[in-house]
Amino acid sequence: MEIAAAVASGAVAQNARTYHRVTDLRARGEPFTWVLGGALCLGIVMIVGFLLLVLWNGFLTFVPRPVAVVTTTAGKVSAGEVARTDTFRPAPDALAKLAPDAQEKIKKAEGFAGRTLYRIGNFDLYSEDFRWIDDNEIKSTEYPKNIVYVERQEWGPFIGTVKAITLDGKPAEGTDFSAPAVASAYSEALARGKRVREIERDEIGNVNHEVERARLAVRKAELKSGRDSQAYKDAAAHFEQLSVDSRGEYERLTAEVQRLRSINDKFTVTFAEIGGREKTVPMVNIVRAYMPNDLSFAQKVGVYFSRWGEFLISEPREANTEGGVFPAIFGTLAMTLLMVIAVAPFGVMTALYLREYAKQGRLVAFVRISVNNLAGVPSIVYGVFGLGFFAYVIGGSIDQLFYPERLPNPTFGTGGLLWASLTLALLTVPVVIVATEEALAAVPRSMREGSLACGASKWQTIRNIVMPRALPGVMTGIILAMARGAGEVAPLMLVGVVKLAPELPIDGHFPYVHLERSFMHLGFHIFDVGFQSRNSEAGKPMVFVTTVLLITLVAVMNAAAIIIRNRLKRRFVGSQF
């Protein structure tokens, strides 16, 4: 009866409804789709634009560029790579001095003139690396084939011509760099240079390390049992003995270094800059030399990749604006991994307690809000906290307890890899907690019930059923934390990142892993090279390259985590049909 009535009224309603042939545009919601699509496009354009800018600049930095020799109307000659061009408005009095046709041209361009920045190198001779030259003043531009571009260990690049080559004190025939005699002399000189570094860094370092250990042992014995004890006397005697022994060793090593250096001093190349001034450079100081205006395509590719290779595996030189960033790559990776090791268990345990064990009430809601708000605290505040709490309080106590002999030099009582990782862990823990909580909440209740109904305890249920199922979500949290942590710089400056740390946190001295050491970080490196260096123009390309590297590193770490997460997802979540 009722049903019949309902059907009848439905029929009436149908008749009352008006039908359009085409559904109204507003009803279809098309305009909203356009707005949403537009928003998406804008977002994508911004991100892609940024990435393209960074990638474009980053990947072009190492391309060898031709060197132009520019003669101005005033007769001044400069040689350099074009760094960038610019337009500017010349001052009226400068304008007045120009040739009439140039003045005319500037007037046409509404008072604007062009200029070009050349990287002229030869900082030791010119006291400048870059020079602006107005386009109007240029008389001629040439690309002579005999110009060489030399990357040196010191003073940055040299641009000029080869005047003479000296091998073992005697002038060599010709000025050809690729002649076999020169090439082999060069590689021998490099080998000697490498040996010198080995001796200075590792072998003398080892000697010093031994002596330092003996000295610390003396200090320790003194602190522990006093100056009159036998232990102190033994240690002191050992120290004396070692100091004497090491002196001999030290002298032998320095003599060897002297000898190698004096040999290397006899292998030199004399260059002349474009104005004719000469500069003699020991071969060992030449990192790379090529003729930029006379390179075949293959040679260009070779220079390009050899620069990338140097960048990735060697240490920085020239106040970080040249050379490689290997210590920074290592530091970034080590810190991020340590951070994940710290943040994952901590965040997961917190979330487990909050979601599974705590009685859901006002207190828990308050804690949850506080955790979420922590994510909004400026990261520098975490840096201050990390320095005060981790380094000074905890690190200071560790020093008092375990390394009293080294005081007043701090061991753990100052910024270092460990404290930086823990500070970042603290910074990113809200992300992990929130993601984990969400993942736990998403575990179907029926699964928990199934486990409990089998007689599993709550903990067994969490461990066997809930955690595996929530793991992909937890991984998402860790990925986000990692991305945030790897890109963070501000707090690190306070808790252990430094401009230059040649000693890696892992080396051959016991205990091999030195978490207390300060380290380098790609993010800080970008800041340092771009804004803190003597010559920020020279550092600029390095900023882009380092940014490309940092982005790649974060992307690779994230990709690895995402692959793991997808594996877990396939295994634990699956389809329900």
Add this chain to the structure above:
Amino acid sequence: MALATATASASTAQPVPQSLHFDDTVVHVKRGTQGVVLDIKNLDLFYGASQALYGVNLTVEQGMVTALIGPSGCGKSTLLRCINRMNDLVDNIKITGSLSLHGENIYARGADVIALRKRMGMVFQKPNPFPMSIFENVVYPLRIDGVRDKNILQETCERALKGSALWNEVKDRLDQNALGMSGGQQQRLCIARAIAADPEVLLMDEPCSALDPIATAKVEELIHQLSGTYTIVIVTHNMQQAARVSDNTAFMYLGRLIEYGDTEVIFQNPLAQRTQDYVTGRFG
């Protein structure tokens, strides 16, 4: 007092069920020979402010199959979940009355819930396999008891899967993920899991709602096999199934137990008017 009378009269006149009223429930239980396993007295249950069960009194006979029927939302699942204290997980729930297993109140203070649940197996209305291999799913109850012996685990797995009519389909892929199975297979897997640890009482909440007729027949056969040794409480919407597999049937309506007694009587000649209406399909 009324319960005592019921027991006495039932044991004297076994074949002809007698009707008895306590509270409003019509009772004519077919008594088993092994006594009572579960004794539910005056069970009231509140989800927050709304009451889902009203003074339910029910005794479940050992070794017999008891079916719970009634329209959707009448509280069958709720009652079933009280038996293994699954409702403890629900927030804001209040349960009064008593529920005893072999005379032991399972809602007593300090009762060991985990031990209680180990004596019962449960099959849920919706399949809920765990995100692990088929094998691990079946032996999960043994795993959590710390059983490591490969042979025991394998035997148990095979026996349980055969019991739930799944063995032939999955015997070659025991190490595959259970989440990759079809819905019906998943449900049979859950049945296998429920019987793997030899529970005394098997609680089944519409176990066959996702199964095809062949699997349903197998499960019913399993229930037949198990009855006698195990006590089974089964919720079902399928009247024929209730009539086929159960010894006693309880008819619930709006949170109240209307009639509880011999299945044959319930389906052929119910004593309460509501039961009559329901089993003949006049409302529901």
